[in-house]
Amino acid sequence: MSTSAAVEIESLVKCYGRVPAVDGLSLTIPSGTITSVLGPNGAGKTTTIECCEGYRRPDSGTVRVLGLDPQRDARRLRPRVGVMLQEGAGFYPGARGVELLSHLARLHATPLDVATLVEQLELGDTARTPMRRLSGGQRQRVALAAALVGRPELVFLDEPTAGLDPRMRRSVWDTLSELRAAGVTVVLCTHLIEEAERLADHVVIIHDGQQVAQGSPAELTEDDESTVRFNGRPRLDLASLRDALPEDASVQEVSPGTYVVATTVDPGVLATITSWCAAHDVMPEGLQVGRTSLEDVFIKLTGAEPGTGS
Numbered sequence: 237m238s239t240s241a242a243v244e245i246e247s248l249v250k251c252y253g254r255v256p257a258v259d260g261l262s263l264t265i266p267s268g269t270i271t272s273v274l275g276p277n278g279a280g281k282t283t284t285i286e287c288c289e290g291y292r293r294p295d296s297g298t299v300r301v302l303g304l305d306p307q308r309d310a311r312r313l314r315p316r317v318g319v320m321l322q323e324g325a326g327f328y329p330g331a332r333g334v335e336l337l338s339h340l341a342r343l344h345a346t347p348l349d350v351a352t353l354v355e356q357l358e359l360g361d362t363a364r365t366p367m368r369r370l371s372g373g374q375r376q377r378v379a380l381a382a383a384l385v386g387r388p389e390l391v392f393l394d395e396p397t398a399g400l401d402p403r404m405r406r407s408v409w410d411t412l413s414e415l416r417a418a419g420v421t422v423v424l425c426t427h428l429i430e431e432a433e434r435l436a437d438h439v440v441i442i443h444d445g446q447q448v449a450q451g452s453p454a455e456l457t458e459d460d461e462s463t464v465r466f467n468g469r470p471r472l473d474l475a476s477l478r479d480a481l482p483e484d485a486s487v488q489e490v491s492p493g494t495y496v497v498a499t500t501v502d503p504g505v506l507a508t509i510t511s512w513c514a515a516h517d518v519m520p521e522g523l524q525v526g527r528t529s530l531e532d533v534f535i536k537l538t539g540a541e542p543g544t545g546s
């Protein structure tokens with residue numbers, strides 16, 4: 237991994253009306269990495285990325301992309317950066333994928349060969365069909381090709397595998413790994429923790445418009461904490477369970493009837509949880525002790541299951 241930064245954001249603020257969507261956010265995306273940007277719905281990921289892409293003007297703070305200002309230096313940045321918007325948005329509905337890609341290729345100095353790209357991304361018939369007749373997943377893949385055709389140094393991908401079937405998702409993962417191997421920096425907004433765990437060298441977690449964690453997956457999960465998960469009735473009174481546990485323990489109902497306790501788990505902690513369950517007539521089904529995963533870190537920092545709202 238190179239140590240230089242492809243993207244550096246310092247104290248970024250961006251409001252819609254008076255409401256801050258991004259609220260003093262700072263982050264660094266190291267060059268040559270796949271960096272996953274995670275956060276609940278509405279956390280401010282897209283707004284942050286759009287400030288990097290030059291689509292939105294920050295209210296305050298600084299954004300540097302490949303050392304340049306995305307607003308002031310937009311013309312210099314455009315040939316060096318690939319962008320894939322959510323759901324492959326923004327394409328002319330009557331155009332076919334190959335036409336779009338050929339057109340985009342002509343705008344770049346050293347584009348990829350369109351036929352080779354179509355083959356690599358297994359676009360086949362998809363690339364010969366008008367965009368309006370494609371499924372959401374097929375449009376996604378054309379949009380990924382469009383982001384890559386100019387041979388960018390840096391790509392911003394907003395949920396590139398949302399709605400893809402498992403085989404296509406893996407194929408996109410392979411493409412992203414190949415990009416990294418070729419030295420391209422990949423910024424990957426995703427709700428899929430598995431995707432981040434598999435691919436990312438660097439992870440940034442955003443919550444309520446702020447960066448709440450950044451580092452390698454190993455760094456983010458390296459503390460001594462582990463978790464106990466169990467299922468029970470929804471809406472248990474967690475305040476009394478928290479009172480019974482060590483002070484640093486956190487207890488969350490991560491989805492109705494699923495509970496996660498994060499702390500240094502020892503036999504005493506386990507006994508406390510099961511005694512509390514017995515006293516509250518709760519059968520802790522599926523009780524499981526595990527090492528802290530990226531998902532646990534995400535839930536602890538944002539209070540939300542991946543793919544849900546903040």
Ligand SMILES: Nc1ncnc2c1ncn2[C@@H]1O[C@H](COP(=O)(O)OP(=O)(O)OP(=O)(O)O)[C@@H](O)[C@H]1O
Pocket residue numbers: 252256257275276277278279280281282283284
């Ligand atoms: N054009 C807009 N006008 C007004 N409010 C907006 C606009 N775009 C986003 N917002 C609000 O700003 C906040 C952050 O939205 P943003 O799309 O950046 O979040 P996100 O983390 O990308 O969410 P998701 O994971 O759902 O895509 C949300 O509360 C959203 O409702």
